[in-house]
Amino acid sequence: MIKRFSALSPSWLFAAPALLVYAVVVLYPSVAGVLYAFTDWSGIGEGMSFVGAANFRAILNDEQAMGSLGNTLLLTLAIVVVQNGLGLLLALGVHAKLRSRALLRVIFFAPVVVSPVMVAFLWKYVYNPDPSAGLNGLLGLEVDWLGDPSVALWSIAGMVVWQYAGYSMVIFLAGLEGIPAELHEAAMIDGAGTLQRFRYVTWPLLAPALTINLMLSTIGGLKLFDQVFAATNGGPGYATETLSTVLYKQAFVFGKFGYSTAIALVLALFVAAVSLVQIYYLRSREVAQ
Amino acid sequence: MTDLQRARMSRGQFFRMMGGLAVAAAATACSTRPQTTTPTSGGTGAAAAVDLKFVGVADQKAPMDALLAAYQKVKPGVRLTASYAPTDQVQTSLRTQLGAGNAPDLHVVYPGNGSAMSMSQIAGAGLLADLSAQSWTGTIPTGFKPALQMDGKTMMYSAGSSVIGAIYNKKVFEKAGVEAPPTTWTEFLALCDKLRKAGVTPIALGAQTPWVTQLITYALVPSTVYAKDPAFDDKQLAGQTSFAQSGWRQAMEMYLELSERGFFNDKPNGTTFEQQISMVATGRAAMAVQVSAVLPDFRKSASSPDDLSMFPVPGADSADQVWIPAGVVVGLGAAAKGRNVEEAKAFIDFLGRQESINSWAKTISAIPLTQDAGSTIDPAVESFLPFTKDRAVPFMDQRWPNAEVQPVHFAVVQELLAGKATIDEALKKMDEAYQK
Structure with missing residues (x-):
């Protein structure tokens, strides 16, 4: 029973x-x-046929998809490095015994809670190409932030970093809070300076936080969509196309739902593979330390 | 142990509790209304016999608001709930609904082919109801039939046509000493030169907004391609010609000439449609090549609506070789598999009445599909009327065979403006997209 x-x-x-x-x-x-990735479904209607691996073979010959892969990797690299670097500096800053640190933590984390689309619209004003407006007006520049193909990708990276540096900061901060004060005291007694304490105490013990931050920012970068879609829609030309915007356009603009899901599947497997490699490498580093 | 921990629940009680939760959740979900919904009045408060839903693009809100109110008086038993969103969002959500089989009773449809939400694509999937039995379909002008009909059946409604030309600020023209709009390409270039020397940006271009990129080529191609070969579309479909082998090359060269001679605002690829409107409306730029359907948006931003007017962009050096683009405006269709197909079709029949056509066309400065004594033509587009009889062609994308050519056109124009591609490369990409 x-x-x-x-x-x-x-x-x-x-x-x-x-x-x-x-x-x-x-x-x-x-x-x-x-299953749809192996069909030629248009996304509407009932007509579809099984096309085997044709969609996957087509990806390799798709100039736009391969170009967007390059953009995606560059964006991810820039975001991972700058966002985590900035997040670490912010965390170290607000971990110090400042009177305003609680307020600063809130201010640095605030962009994280805003919708990515709203951030993109906000930054379109910041990136106004007019020399007297936005960032140009502030810095005395004449940069076409979102209209120059050689600059636009980095402008997108800038708005993503602005939004999520606070997120990395919070994770690093949690790691910093977990480091016992006794270790710093012992290092100080041994004569270690600020940089040496960071190098030999703080940095090794931040390894778990670094693992999480690198993995989350890598995944976020590889599947970046909202900010690109709202700010440039992949343009000018194809300068800011990412794998996510390409798969969106294939499905909803070109009406190639089957091909789009094939790209999505490849993207998902790619993100999973990169994440697994990262976890394997970074966890082994944690154990070693 | 607390009372809560001691409390025991029989399997029957558990299932009853879960069932109750499920019902409550379903009731809550069903009671949620979309935020963008604009329900029409339910008359005296009596329950409507039929509920219809319409999903459209933002451009359709103004004409639909007036006609929904009128329909409420004609059919108080029908409650039509309309919601509107920007084109991109509508394309995403509507295609998903169409794919899932739960499309609204009525929804936006783009004329002809060449877009994922175009009449040919949706009707081709069997998802649009046939409207051919309605009387208004018998009066559709011959030139508009390919945009509204498939295999001889009318599959969508549209209130008329809009034109592409130069929306200009009359005060800026007067200040620069311009007496009359140009009638040839040479005159157009001379006008731009004069305006630039007068210290004003001749043409505002918001090429960061993808669809804006296409309008200058669309304004020129009727003269550089179709004036010489009215059957160009058929020949291109038959594989006898291509973008690269046609007057499209000349149109691209003319587009770039405007850019190279400094007739556009600085950094057009970083400028949006909204900024383009503001530049012309406030007099910082003299004109913008645009579709007449957005004339109301320009007027809203100007200090006086009378400051703005339109003229055809002359794409040839002989005035009699100037042709214009005149395309059927975005319309709507009835879902073939909707729950209230007949009521949805009845609403479209109401829209097909001459007074409804006049109302819709007036609101968006369009030329009515059919005309009577009550029809009005916006004075700003009157200069286009002599062309509409035999020197006008539909917007080019409406006859392209797939939805890929238009986005490629957007992208290559941005690349040309940025100096990242040559005209040969741009036309090659468009030809490749056309062949898919």
Whole structure:
């Protein structure tokens, strides 16, 4: 009797609604997406046929998709390096015994809670090409931030870093708060200066926070969509196209839903592979230290 | 142990509780209304017999608001809830709804082909109801039939056509000593030169907004391509010609000439449509090549609506070789698989009445699909009327075979303006997209 009703045990029953929702909202669309990647479905209507691996082969010959892969990797690299570097500096700053540190923490974290699309619209004003307006007016420059193909990608990276540096800061801050004060005191007694204490005490013990930050910012960079879509829509030309904007356009602008899901599948696998490598490398570094 | 921990629940109680929660959640979900919804009045408060939903683009709100109120009086038993969003958002959400089989009863449709939400693409998937039995469809002018019909059946409604030309600030022209709009390309260049010497930006270009990039080529191509070969579209479809082998090259060269001679505002790729409007409306720029449907937006931003007017952009050096683009404006269709197809079609039939056509066309400064004594033509577009009979062609994308050519056109124009591509490369990309 006990075995017969084990599937209806209270623990399963309580989990059942959540599992059902997860299956309907996450699992079913994911599996369906994988299947659509092997079809030529337009996204509307019932007509579709199985095309085997043709969509995946087409990605390799798609100049726009391959170009967007390069843009995505450059954006991700810039975001990961600058966002985490800035986040670490901010964390060290607000970890110090400043009277206004609570206020500064709130101010630096505030952009994180704003919608990415709103941030993009806000930065379109900041990036006004008029020499007397926005960032140009402030710095006395004449840069076409979003209209010059050689600058636009870095302008997007700038707005993403502005928004998420506070997020990295919070994670680094949690790591800093967890470092026992005794270790710093011992290092000071041994004659270590500020830089030496950072190098030999703080930095090694921040390894778990660094792992999380690098992984989250890498994933965020690789699937970046909202800010690009709202600020430049991939332009000028194809200068800021990312894999996410390309797959969106393939599905909803060009009506190639099957091909779009093939790109999405490749992107998902790529993000998973990069994340696994990162975790493996960074965790082994944590253990080594 | 607390009372809560001691409390036991039978399996039956658990299922009843979960069932109750599910019902409550469903009731809550069903009671949620979209924020963008603009429901029409329910008359005296009596429950409507039929609920219809319409999803459109923002440009359709003004004409639809007036016609929804009128329809409420004609059919008080029908409540039509309309919501509007920018084109990109509508394209995303509507295509998803169409794909999932839960499209609204009525929705925006773009004329002809060449867009993922165009009549040919949606009707081709069997998702638009046939409107051919409605009387207004019998009066559709021959030139507009390819945009509204597929296989001889009318699949969408549109109130008329709009034109592409130069929206200009009359005060700026007067101040610069310009007496009359140009009628040839040479005169147009001379005008731009005169305006620039007068210290004003001749042409405002908001090329950061993708769809704005196409308008100058669209304004020129009728003269450089179709005036010489009215059957160009058919030949291109048959593979007998291409963008690279046609007057598209000349149009691109003319576009770049305007850029190279400094007739555009500084950094057009970083300038948006909204900034373009502001520049012309406030007199910082003299004109903008635009579609007449956005004339109301320019007027709203100007100190006086009378400051603005339009003229055809002359794309040839002989006035009689100047042709213009005149395309069917964005319209709507009825979902073939909707729950209230007949009521949805009845609303479109109402829109097909001459007074409805006049009302819609007047609101967006369009030329009405059909005209009677009550039809009005916006004075700003009157200079286009002599062309509409035999020297006008539909917007080019409406006859392109797929939805990829238009976005490629946007992108290559941005690349040309940035000096990152040559005309040969741009036309090659467009030809490649056309072949897909």
